[in-house]
Amino acid sequence: MHVLITGGAGFIGSHLVEHHLRCGDSVHAVDNLTTGRVENIASFLGDHRFRFDEADILTWGDLEKATIWADRIYHMAAVVGVFKVLEDPIRVLSINIAATERLLRMATTGQWKPQIVIASSSEIYGPTSSDLLREDDILYVRSGARSRWNYAISKLADEAFGLSYARQHDIPVCMARLFNTVGLRQTGRYGMVVPRFIDQALRDEPITIFGGGAQTRSFCDVRDTVAALALLASTPQASGEIVNVGNDREISINDLADLVCQRAGKNSVGRKHMSYAEAYGQQYDDILRRRPSLEKLRALTGFRHRWSLEDSLDEMIAHYRERQDK
Known part of the structure; x- marks a missing residue:
């Protein structure tokens, strides 16, 4: 199988x-390295089945050729991380939305x-104050919402494009709402809490x-996330x-x-609480609970988790210790 991964x-x-x-597939990854790192894929560069292009898919001249080549596409490219989102809210909207539409348009050629x-x-x-978040929940954005919601707005637009292309062009598109993925290669540089x-x-x-x-989150090991995405694609x-x-x-x-x-x-390590204004340099609307309903994922794919949060933390801690010792 030929696999194209944007944000690879x-x-x-x-x-x-x-x-x-x-799995023995041929993989073509593209990334402009704004938040991605060559170190993440360095061990794959010698594999003849792997190709990497440093490029922005908004302007990448080979995007159409790559989408025609691919049997499967994972569109992961986006401006991500709280600090990035707050730093440049206009870029969040323009890149996240336009890149998705261009990819889908090329995939129909x-x-x-x-x-x-x-x-x-x-x-x-x-x-929302819901204790369990379901795909058919009614969504809302406050009028005059702060720029921290630009990321959510951009992803909602991406979903709308995906649904529209699936219906109008009859292409197999699935939109995966990801919840707090953790694991090796994640960095705390852009606001990710576990590595920090x-x-x-x-x-x-x-x-x-x-x-x-007291705010809660639901953390998923990246290996489980990848397994779920692969199941959805197939x-x-x-x-x-x-x-x-x-x-x-x-977990809170x-x-x-x-x-x-x-x-x-x-x-024995202490705790230090910071207000959102101190942490981000501006007011910030947080979500008090974020727990997904996985009923639909399991019904569609039979997916079951293999790694616990403790497994993820142990692996990440061991890796961080190894880096410190070098």
Whole structure:
């Protein structure tokens, strides 16, 4: 199988590369390296089945040729991370939306209809108080919403494009709403909480918690995320559907800090709470709970998780320690 991965040098994209190379597929990754890193895919560069292009898919001249070549496309390219989103809200809208439309348009030019998975986000659910988030929930954005919601708006537009191309051009497109994926190759540089907590714990620095810490999240190991995305791509019934992808185990950020310290053997490390204004330099609307309903994912694919949050933390902590020792 021929697999095209946009954002292929990013955190999740690089794990998709690894998954499909292990399956014996030919993989073409493209990434402009804004948040992706060559180090994430360095071990694959010598594989004759793997090709990498450093390019922006908004302007990449070979996009049409690559989509015609591909049997399957994972569209992971986007401006991501809270700090990036707040830093340049206009770029978030223009790149995330236009890149998705261009990819879908190119994918309709050939005779072959590739399987396409578009990475959406749990951010789409917005400031809801629901204890379980379902794909058919009513979504809303406050009038005059702050720029932190531009990412959610861009992903909602991506879903709308995906659904429209699936219906009008009869191409197999699935929109995957990703919930807080964690694992190796993830960096805390752009606001990701787990690698930031691990780095602080191993440096014996106070764990910095934004807000009160009672807000909850549901963390999914990247290997489970990749397995779910691959299953959705190969499931005809998932075409034209929006599907939550994540883990439905819920944990507060305060409890996450405690768990990281426990797994790292750093229970004496202190805690430091920061307001959102201090952390981000502006007011920030947080989501109090973010737990996915996985009923649809399981019904469509039979997916079951293989890795727990403890498994993810142990692997990440060991990797961080190894880097510190070098």
